[in-house]
Amino acid sequence: MNMGGPDMAPQRSARPGPVLEVSDLQTHFFSFGGTRVVKAVDRVSFTLHEGETLGLVGESGSGKTTTCLSIVGLLPRAARIVGGSVVFEGEDLTRKSQRELRRIRGRRIAMILQDPMASLNPLFTIFRQVAEPAFFHQQLRGRSLRERVQHLLRAVRIPSPEWRMREYPHQMSGGMRQRIVGAIALAGGPSLVIADEPTTNLDVTIQAQYLDLLKDIQRETGVALIFVTHNLGIVAKMCDKVAVMYAGKLIERGPVRELFDDPKHPYTRALLGAVPKLGSKEPLYSIPGQPPNLANLPAGCSFHPRCPEAVPRCVSEEPGDFHLGDGTVARCWLVEGKNEAGAHRGRTRS
Amino acid sequence: MPQFIIRRVLYSLVTLCILSATIFLVVRFTGDPVALMAEASARPEDLDRIRQQWGLDRSWPVQYVTFMQNAFKGELGKSFNYRLPVSELYFQRLPNSLTLGLAATLISLLIGVPAGIISAVKVNSWWDNVAKGVALLGLSIPGFWLGLVLILVFSVWLRWLPTSGAGDWRHVVMPALALGWYFAxxxxxxxxxxxxxxxxxxxxxxxxLKGLPDVVVIAMHAFKNALIPVFTLAGVNMVVMVNAAVIIEVIFAWPGIGRLLYEGIFQRDFPLVQGVVIMAGFMIVGINLVVDILYAFIDPRIRLTR
Structure with a gap:
């Protein structure tokens, strides 16, 4: 399939480094005048290169969405980035003003939201909504803007775009709307697209089509993709790397193959064990206990109350990152000393 | 679209019929108008004669049917008190009431809408708290009290504005402010x-996330969506202000419909009260129809689903 023309590809110079490097990111929610602090994102680090896809997985409330919103700088009023950095194409986004961030959002970083039924403005035509990023960022007008929109709609496989673009969101199906949200994401020619559970509200068949579409677009444009999901099947299909979040922390990250074949953290193992298997007669495994209250986390490793393999040290001391030989990084005392890559020692904090 | 309008008009006619029946009954519960129309020394025969003269001796259903027949022909009857056709009285007062109502509507929109938007955008800020305070005051201060305070300050102390009556723009300022305040x-x-x-x-x-300027996000994406309930309220408010600004019109001696209605009620002037109420209902129905059609322009979903 021809995604058409060089203008679809983001204008980026050959940069050797990663597209995105998040290090030690900490985002906290403050409530009751700052007396109550919820560490929604706690020392999260990962890197992402051009053309790569990172799957961000975890239970609801584990901090996936807050991590994404921290990257684009659109946190809710009560939340603030209190530490760490988000280096995007060499620039630290946490140090940028809202004005500077606005020039990056929609142009160099785009985001696809969860609910396609709610993420389009009901009162504006498809044309207007898809055209906006190009209108405001690239100053396109008139015919070139119209052609650009048709081109984008064609890229996300909307049939007869010159006709469809005059319609309103309520005249489209859910799958179509989500593809239009995809077209909006591509409109600025971004080098990073964050997709926050983009298929949870779609039918299974439409889901598969949508994922194929994203893959195709990525192949054409070389865009880096962060894929937030709790569907491990999608991670296996879509991603190069996985990062597993639990209670605001990234407890394990690494290449998909290694992480699926040999999960290091007991939580990752439990998560993989909780995936239903076709034909299996055994009852579905579920992780015992409840996700912890982020405002009142247990001491030591946050997972220890639910961990079947916890040792006494887990209760008192919080593990740091242990970099392992196969490229994975795990935050668990059990992997300490096990095949650890020599150069990086796990940082311990108590 | 035409189908949508036809249906609306039919609903409106039903509403007006119910309204007319209600007001027809309600005025008749206020007492016997003939007692007020005749001299105190009138004999019962005189009263009967007056009753016959005005058609009040007939049964209520007959009176109602006559009233409705005339109303459909555009005649609202003759005022007991003024001895003039009600429609003449109404249209005599309408320009004054429209001036006052429109000025008050304008004030309520110019204050209420921008302050509401800023309040929502800067939610829980000091501005929002001030706006919430102003809204609370606006809703709880009675219009007649505000009117009297305005007269005291601007007419008695400062001598900037006339206390009452109608004339040039200076006469409109205080009544419009006192009336628009609550609606703002x-x-x-x-x-x-x-x-x-x-x-x-x-x-x-x-x-x-598209990186649009805040002005575009708030003024175009958000405000257009927030507009529909605001429009509805503005339409209804305007009709209320034009037709039922009774207290404000009495305080400022404003020769409008509100005062006409007030006099009509006190004089048990059935045709006058009925006529004014029917005209107000007519205006409400008309404004609502206009607002409904405006919705269709704002929201494409209404346009198609009807």
């Missing part, structure tokens, strides 16, 4: 809550 407060609260709801939506999040 209700407009502020509605705009605020409507905007807050829209600002929390996913499409506003997406608009911000």
């Amino acid at each position: 407060a209700s407009m502020l609260r509605l705009t605020r809550s409507s905007m807050l709801e829209v600002l929390g939506s996913e499409y506003i999040k997406l608009a911000r």
Whole structure:
């Protein structure tokens, strides 16, 4: 399939480094005048290169969405980035003003939201909504803007775009709307697209089509993709790397193959064990206990109350990152000393 | 679209019929008008004669049917008190009431809508708290009290504005302010809550994610969506202000419809009260129809689903 023309590809110079490097990111929610602090994102680090896809997985409330919103700088009023950095194409986004961030959002970083039924403005035509990023960022007008929109709609496989673009969101199906949200994401020619559970509200068949579409677009444009999901099947299909979040922390990250074949953290193992298997007669495994209250986390490793393999040290001391030989990084005392890559020692904090 | 309008008009006619029957009954519960129309020394035969003269001796259903027949022909009867056709009286007063109502509507919109938007955008800020305070005051201060205070300050102390009556623009300022104040407060609260709801939506999040300037996000994406309830309230408010600004018109001796209605009620002037109420209902129905059609222009979903 021809995604058409060089203008679809983001204008980026050959940069050797990663597209995105998040290090030690900490985002906290403050409530009751700052007396109550919820560490929604706690020392999260990962890197992402051009053309790569990172799957961000975890239970609801584990901090996936807050991590994404921290990257684009659109946190809710009560939340603030209190530490760490988000280096995007060499620039630290946490140090940028809202004005500077606005020039990056929609142009160099785009985001696809969860609910396609709610993420389009009901009162504006498809044309207007898809055209906006190009209108405001690239100053396109008139015919070139119209052609650009048709081109984008064609890229996300909307049939007869010159006709469809005059319609309103309520005249489209859910799958179509989500593809239009995809077209909006591509409109600025971004080098990073964050997709926050983009298929949870779609039918299974439409889901598969949508994922194929994203893959195709990525192949054409070389865009880096962060894929937030709790569907491990999608991670296996879509991603190069996985990062597993639990209670605001990234407890394990690494290449998909290694992480699926040999999960290091007991939580990752439990998560993989909780995936239903076709034909299996055994009852579905579920992780015992409840996700912890982020405002009142247990001491030591946050997972220890639910961990079947916890040792006494887990209760008192919080593990740091242990970099392992196969490229994975795990935050668990059990992997300490096990095949650890020599150069990086796990940082311990108590 | 034509089908949509035809259906609306039919609904409106039903509403007007119910309204006319209600007001027809209600005025008749206020007492016997003939007692007020005749001299105190009138004999019972005189009263009967007056009753016969005005058609009040017939049964209520007959009176009602006659009233409705005339109303459909555009005649609202003759005022007992003024001895003039009600429609003549009404249209004599209408320009004054329209001036006052429109000025008050303008004040309520100019204060309420921008303050509501800022309040929603800067929710829980000091501005929002000030606006909430103003809205509370606006809703709880009675118009007649505000009117009297305005007269005291601007007419008695400062001598800037005339106390009452109609004439040039200076006569309009105080009654319009006293009348619009309450409606400004209700407009502020509605705009605020409507905007807050829209600002929390996913499409506003997406608009911000597109990197659009705040002005575009708030004034175009959000405000257009928040507009429908605001429009509805503004339409109804305006009709109320034109037709039922009774207290304000009495305080400022404003020769409008409100005062006409007030006199009509006190004189048990059945045709006058009925006529004014029917005309107000007519205006409400008309304004609502206009607002409904405006919706269709704002919201494409209404346009198609009807």
